[in-house]
Amino acid sequence: MTSLRGRGGVGRGPESRRGGEMAAEQDPEALAAARPLLTDLYQATMALGYWRARRAREQAEFELFFRGCPFGGAFALAAGLRDCVRFLRAFRLRDADVQFLASVLPPDTEPAFFEHLRGLDCSDVTVRALPEGSLAFPGVPLLQVCGPLLVVQLLETPLLCLVSYASLIATNAARLRLIAGPKKRLLEMGLRRAQGPDGGLTASTYSYLGGFDGSSNVLAGQLRGVPVAGTLAHSFITSFLGTEVPPNPMLAPAASQGPRVDLAACVEAWLDRVCAHLGLGVQEPHRGERAAFVAYALAFPRAFQGLLDTYSVQRSGLPNFLAVALALGELGYQAVGVRLDSGDLLQQAQEIRKIFRTISAQFQVPWLESVSITVSNNINEEELARLAQEGSEVNVIGIGTNVVTCPRQPSLGCVYKLVSVGGQPRMKLTEDPEKQTLPGSKAAFRLLGADGGAV
Amino acid sequence: MTSLRGRGGVGRGPESRRGGEMAAEQDPEALAAARPLLTDLYQATMALGYWRARRAREQAEFELFFRGCPFGGAFALAAGLRDCVRFLRAFRLRDADVQFLASVLPPDTEPAFFEHLRGLDCSDVTVRALPEGSLAFPGVPLLQVCGPLLVVQLLETPLLCLVSYASLIATNAARLRLIAGPKKRLLEMGLRRAQGPDGGLTASTYSYLGGFDGSSNVLAGQLRGVPVAGTLAHSFITSFLGTEVPPNPMLAPAASQGPRVDLAACVEAWLDRVCAHLGLGVQEPHRGERAAFVAYALAFPRAFQGLLDTYSVQRSGLPNFLAVALALGELGYQAVGVRLDSGDLLQQAQEIRKIFRTISAQFQVPWLESVSITVSNNINEEELARLAQEGSEVNVIGIGTNVVTCPRQPSLGCVYKLVSVGGQPRMKLTEDPEKQTLPGSKAAFRLLGADGGAV
Structure with a gap:
């Protein structure tokens, strides 16, 4: 697993914030392709829920994985990591973003919540990931994302968007190459x-x-x-x-x-x-x-x-x-x-x-x-x-x-599931057994037998 | 049909060129989403071929259409026009773009060709289009693009990219709504x-x-x-x-x-x-x-x-x-x-x-x-x-x-075919009858009978 930590340069305080905005401007591709508001609205409403419950800064861990290999095959390739890192480094809500969120959240939402959003970045977020292009299997996390609950929740949709299709297309291409x-x-x-x-x-x-x-x-x-x-x-x-x-x-x-x-x-x-x-x-x-x-x-x-x-x-x-x-x-x-x-x-x-x-x-x-x-x-x-x-x-x-277009299966169906908060494991126990999650942080091992074959 | 002509503001000459670049900078979404180099390389090699043959400025007309309705259905919705207009208005090759093209074209390519590319915009391009969201049928042009042969050829891939998926998703959504x-x-x-x-x-x-x-x-x-x-x-x-x-x-x-x-x-x-x-x-x-x-x-x-x-x-x-x-x-x-x-x-x-x-x-x-x-x-x-x-x-x-993802049919399969050059009709006569084209510029009519039904 590769461990990545946001660069100190995208830290807090007004000076580094300016630095972050300038970096985004110099990289219009990052700015336009995956902005912080490229997310589902429920991430923002949940953010307000966490913030009101004073839980915004609790340490949480999410895992991003898929439940079945695409195309009825036996493997997938993990991809999109570089785009994720780029997105995380540039992650910062601009004034216009916060104003838009204010326009779709309840009018009596406390100004302090929006101040909190203005100060967000990913300097406290740690991502462990499968190396770009490596083999991935069902249930094994492609990304493990740790950080303050509010931020890592907001990251769900953009990370899924950046990893799912990249991994699907890389897998499809690898199948065609084989x-x-x-x-x-x-x-x-x-x-x-x-x-x-x-x-x-x-x-x-x-x-x-x-x-x-x-x-x-x-x-x-x-x-x-x-x-x-x-x-x-x-x-x-x-x-x-x-x-x-x-x-x-x-x-x-x-x-x-x-x-x-x-x-x-x-x-x-x-x-x-x-x-x-x-x-x-x-x-x-x-x-x-x-x-x-x-x-x-x-x-x-x-x-x-x-x-x-x-x-x-x-x-x-x-x-x-x-x-x-x-x-x-x-x-x-x-x-x-x-x-x-x-x-x-x-x-x-x-x-x-x-x-x-x-x-x-x-x-x-x-x-x-x-x-x-x-x-x-x-x-x-x-x-x-x-x-x-x-x-x-x-x-x-x-x-x-x-x-x-990967017509045999046009989406990989990655999910991003909460596995722990404050160090305590979390689990979804839905009546649909396929949708149940395995609580706690995972480590993936590849076990090889004496003959070098996978066990 | 709606007729659109590039605004005079994005015309020729160094002053308006600067205007165009500034407009693109103020619209990073347009800059990043659909840049002029978002095209297939063969558009650029053909551009050189036309230019060498002194045909770059010949008036040509292309039609963008699909051959069969998606999802086995009986209609499609035309969409993506707004994105096309935005792309056409901002269309201009920056120095970095021309330098990249020079790096992939033969080293002995004449500098005058790259000068020609630097001066390109869409001020001489006319687009007629089905109104956004209107019904579209096989063979009926969604876009009719007229202008200098070299430029309208370069536009093929980005226009297909902007129209095909937009129309497919609008059609899919309309089917789900019905x-x-x-x-x-x-x-x-x-x-x-x-x-x-x-x-x-x-x-x-x-x-x-x-x-x-x-x-x-x-x-x-x-x-x-x-x-x-x-x-x-x-x-x-x-x-x-x-x-x-x-x-x-x-x-x-x-x-x-x-x-x-x-x-x-x-x-x-x-x-x-x-x-x-x-x-x-x-x-x-x-x-x-x-x-x-x-x-x-x-x-x-x-x-x-x-x-x-x-x-x-x-x-x-x-x-x-x-x-x-x-x-x-x-x-x-x-x-x-x-x-x-x-x-x-x-x-x-x-x-x-x-x-x-x-x-x-x-x-x-x-x-x-x-x-x-x-x-x-x-x-x-x-x-x-x-x-x-x-x-x-x-x-x-x-x-x-x-x-x-439109899994029943994840691409609309639009094509962009040359129908006339210098006012003379052109036709592809391939041995695959489905891929033959109908020469000459088209006009679409919707014929209604006395009872108001389509004929």
């Missing part, structure tokens, strides 16, 4: 399907923790250091009719030696040869798609990827890609590969790899046979298992909705 | 189950739009004006052993006339009478629970609610509640009611209402028979239908996970 095996590259691309901006940022951050290789989410790269990836969408392709002339189709060779070459003209020459090899008419591949590929290749000659399924994979996307890739190859550039976003992804990948191999042999371009095949389109655990099977030619798998 | 009927009070309380802080804020905001009466989320009250509600949790009750003496159990009558009364002593007197009436031993109701109720009643004499299922509803929670409610009644206060959070909610509500009626008659306290019964505990559409049936004694229904 299915995919170590060699497939997994990309999270679910920002547009997430629960708003921060849901997307959280998803990108914690799917990376859970074992994904990167994300499409640029903000996750900027703010969280997640590797980002992405090339082009169908809209880029449909925006070209083929009647546009690229203003400057001239491209210098990769080695920067030799004359610049008209890439567009070179692509047309290669298209003839590719179509002849594939038995296609040279008019079949869509000229707008080809213009889009050329425009993209001119911008990214070292990172050209073809998105194949805007019109027809076999009759348009693939020959257009091959023409551009071979033209680039003539100049010393190796294309990155292709992406498929519809249809039977496994089967298409096999067919495409076969064509890569024959083209590679035909035109003596050895690197072409092993360029990467990226697939996406609503991939879930079952489809992932299919794509990851022995002999699959798929190299990179983009997953959006099914990693971000 | 099931519950107009009379039940519906409260959203899913913050702890949401996809992080902003997921929770979005859920609270748009479940209110969809027909809920309020939320437990205090921040949604403060920032979005959503009515907030909440009283107490099990932890408040288990924190009391009954050995604590409330420091001041004296309570003045509601009318502020007459002497103050020792509420704790008055509750004990009522407990004898209640237990005698219910045939319970006076030692059966948990004294810690009663102490918690008394403490809460002292803090909220005009808003006392009992949470009944911490120990035993029938043998503890209910008699304790009745003793406190009757003691408060003697002082002229009317309790708000009770909450149940486990077990068969419908059946318990019937039993409790029956006891309320007999106690009400026995002790001649007419208001007691109609105090509200609030229920919660993983309520989904099926359970809601049960709780809302004819003769149900449930008055208020709290829903968390099942409104916030």
Whole structure:
């Protein structure tokens, strides 16, 4: 277990309070993402109840845990700890927050209660936590939060909010990684399907923790250091009719030696040869798609990827890609590969790899046979298992909705339960046995037998 | 359709740019929640592709729509428009944003491209939208976004992110409201189950739009004006052993006339009478629970609610509640009611209402028979239908996970498709017929027959 204690710098008194507010201003993400009022109203009404009963400063301990592993699985990953620490360090009710609480609490509430709220911070709160990304099991506390009763009660909702989804998404990502095996590259691309901006940022951050290789989410790269990836969408392709002339189709060779070459003209020459090899008419591949590929290749000659399924994979996307890739190859550039976003992804990948191999042999371009095949389109655990099977030619798998929204179980259902007050254990004895709690502070042990296996 | 155009104030030039940055600083929520880099990397790579092809300023139009109604239903509600407008008005890449993009784009990218990015805003972008909260149907655009190709492409991911979940949650809430009927009070309380802080804020905001009466989320009250509600949790009750003496159990009558009364002593007197009436031993109701109720009643004499299922509803929670409610009644206060959070909610509500009626008659306290019964505990559409049936004694229904995570379908699956460039229609002709797009700008009509029904 890791023990964390709020920094002295966020202590009491007007000077350090100013420090705390400034820190929050310099960190607008923390300020906006998880403010102290991001809590259920009953935490505030209970705070008043505790304060009136003169119990606000009694030492209390809560444990945050889940009752069952998500997705019918046998484990979860603990995550979100960093966000919790950040939230706890910045925790302070601003004047506007206290004024809002006053507006929803009874009008005869004593001003001294609001003074108490204004002075709150987490300098007396201690959090013990499972290390970020470690295995977690039902009933074992992910967080143990000790401190003054009133404050640790107020923290319930934000801590649950910060830990539950982070742990769920990390667990989901880890499950997908286990299915995919170590060699497939997994990309999270679910920002547009997430629960708003921060849901997307959280998803990108914690799917990376859970074992994904990167994300499409640029903000996750900027703010969280997640590797980002992405090339082009169908809209880029449909925006070209083929009647546009690229203003400057001239491209210098990769080695920067030799004359610049008209890439567009070179692509047309290669298209003839590719179509002849594939038995296609040279008019079949869509000229707008080809213009889009050329425009993209001119911008990214070292990172050209073809998105194949805007019109027809076999009759348009693939020959257009091959023409551009071979033209680039003539100049010393190796294309990155292709992406498929519809249809039977496994089967298409096999067919495409076969064509890569024959083209590679035909035109003596050895690197072409092993360029990467990226697939996406609503991939879930079952489809992932299919794509990851022995002999699959798929190299990179983009997953959006099914990693971000966790449709098999969209919430982890963590709870935050009082286990002791003033050193005395507390227990809930409801008639629903599943909801009963185990009183007293816990310590988790992992017992290993002589053979190293878990007992 | 509503037509919106970016305010002139967020126009071009260094002065207005400063204005834009200041506006963003004054609105840290907008800054943090949906920054321009909250987008997929391929939007930025395509931006470079358009810019290199000299197409950045071509007029383009995208449509944002969904392909099928969520939850197997027959409608959706369009929502998130306000967040989109806010995002568009604040849209501007800061230096740090451009520097980050430069770090992930090819090192030989022309500086002029980054200059172009620094000058971007949405002053030339026009958005037509379905009015917030209106009915939406498959294929009908929720947003039609016109403007320079490069900018409107960059907007794809953030607009999808802002509209999809907002519309999904509003639709889910509306379905739950239709099931519950107009009379039940519906409260959203899913913050702890949401996809992080902003997921929770979005859920609270748009479940209110969809027909809920309020939320437990205090921040949604403060920032979005959503009515907030909440009283107490099990932890408040288990924190009391009954050995604590409330420091001041004296309570003045509601009318502020007459002497103050020792509420704790008055509750004990009522407990004898209640237990005698219910045939319970006076030692059966948990004294810690009663102490918690008394403490809460002292803090909220005009808003006392009992949470009944911490120990035993029938043998503890209910008699304790009745003793406190009757003691408060003697002082002229009317309790708000009770909450149940486990077990068969419908059946318990019937039993409790029956006891309320007999106690009400026995002790001649007419208001007691109609105090509200609030229920919660993983309520989904099926359970809601049960709780809302004819003769149900449930008055208020709290829903968390099942409104916030939309487990029946956790994403709406909106898409954002290019329909024209330079006034010419564009179309995607993929071999997957479901993914084909209908080219050209759309106008939606609602045709009503002579009888007022939809045609």
